[in-house]
Amino acid sequence: MIAKCSVQSNDPHLFQTLNGLRHIAETRRFKAWLLDQFGVLHDGKKPYPGAISTLEMLATTGAKMVVISNSSRRASTTIDKLKSLGFDPSLFAGAITSGELTHQYLLRRDDAWFAALGRSCIHMTWSDRGAISLEGLGLKVVENVEEADFILAHGTEGMGLPSGDVRPMSLQDLEKILEICASKKIPMVVANPDYVTVEARALRVMPGTLASKFEKLGGEVRWMGKPDKVVQLLCSLSSSVIILFLIFLDF
Known part of the structure; x- marks a missing residue:
């Protein structure tokens, strides 16, 4: 889904182009990494070249990695899918999917809109x-x-x-x-x-x-999902978070 960008600035330093992840990973500045999956980690059928090895290297820095996906399936299914594609499930602290959010909101009914x-x-x-x-x-x-x-x-x-x-x-x-x-x-x-x-x-x-x-x-x-605020709230894990949604960069 293509979202509109609300950031408007003439500051040339606001955004940084990266040729790889090694430098920012080795600074250990970012404690949590939020990773999209389709089009980032894999193409639905196989991992992208370097994706698995990059996550393994990233794990050695102590970073916590969480999959953030608009998949309509539940979080456990997403982790199982990644495992079947060759990713080590222990690399991930968990997953937040649109399907899981939907399931929980329909189950709990503690939101006024869902309760009605x-x-x-x-x-x-x-x-x-x-x-x-x-x-x-x-x-x-x-x-x-x-x-x-x-x-x-x-x-x-x-x-x-x-x-x-x-x-x-x-x-x-x-x-x-x-x-x-x-x-x-x-x-x-x-x-x-x-x-x-x-x-x-x-x-x-x-x-x-x-x-x-x-x-x-x-x-x-x-x-239910990115870029809705319901996901933004759940992603407030730390002030030190890097999000890889658009393209995966090799070490």
Whole structure:
């Protein structure tokens, strides 16, 4: 997802171009490193050259590394994914994902907006990429918009069924459902605000595309993930933090 930059300055020293991470890592100035994953650590299929060795070297400086991702999957799934790609899970202090934030907010209901949502939802999820479970949230998945309290968007490949199965649907068909929901003032929770993501050399449409469409239709959307302030609050781990979101630089 492309966010607008609010920083405006003529100071040429405000931003610094780096040719590598070794110098700033060896200063030990930064205690926490917040790492995006897709397009930074890996391309969805394999690690980028130097990514694993760089993290291993970074760990020797005592830095705490946390994955910050707009993935609609939960934090534990993200760490498992990194492990399957060859990353050592012990390198990471943890992970904060949009999917995990969404799960926790729906579970706790200590936020006034979420507390008012209701329990019946239209669930837009993944099909080929693997559906996302709503187990433990006390939600009722419905197919009929008339029965829905809100839309929960985890994916863009299909609609969840009450049985737990998924009915594959095109993006266009999902957008038709959004049109009906918008006309009935049904709100949406988007568990991945990215518009697209990188997968190998291809771009895949993400739930943020649906959310953007829904807002244009006049619908209300709660965006769970970067760059929303809910993630900024959780990322206030230390005054000494470096964030690698845009490009990964080798040692």
